[in-house]
Amino acid sequence: MNNFDFSNLLSKFEERVIVSGASNGTLKHLVKTADVPVSGCKLYKSGFGVYMGHIVDTDLILTIDYYGYLKRSRGFISFAEGKNSKTLKSKIIYFASIKIEDVVKATEDAEVIVAFPKLKDKILIKRGFRKERVELL
Numbered sequence: 001m002n003n004f005d006f007s008n009l010l011s012k013f014e015e016r017v018i019v020s021g022a023s024n025g026t027l028k029h030l031v032k033t034a035d036v037p038v039s040g041c042k043l044y045k046s047g048f049g050v051y052m053g054h055i056v057d058t059d060l061i062l063t064i065d066y067y068g069y070l071k072r073s074r075g076f077i078s079f080a081e082g083k084n085s086k087t088l089k090s091k092i093i094y095f096a097s098i099k100i101e102d103v104v105k106a107t108e109d110a111e112v113i114v115a116f117p118k119l120k121d122k123i124l125i126k127r128g129f130r131k132e133r134v135e136l137l
Helices: 006-024 045-054 076-080 100-106 110-126
Strands: 033-038 061-068 069-073 087-094
Touching: 006 061, 006 087, 006 100, 006 110, 033 069, 033 100, 045 110, 061 076, 069 076, 087 100, 100 110
Parallel strands: 061 087
Antiparallel strands: 033 087, 061 069
């Protein structure tokens, strides 16, 4: 995937779509509440978990579920410090439920909108749910 900076694009996507949409209500139809483990999930130390990164850069108590990998926010981690509970209530957004229409509603950043299908495809490939395709152009 030429000229595709995954980690930079993922950070922009999380900031401009997920965090922004959860904050301002644009993605309220996708925001759920769930008990989220305080410690890392099973995929935390896997290659996929490392590839996706471990922290969402926001003070919101928020978790993003990337096909079973729970990426927790800085706010969630701070809130969990000193608590003796194994799980805490958190806003959660399931990445699989995000559609291009949601991305368009949440941001005006053309780079993020155009790259969303490729970003989703790359995440599915890294998670092992899809094989890499060869681009013929």
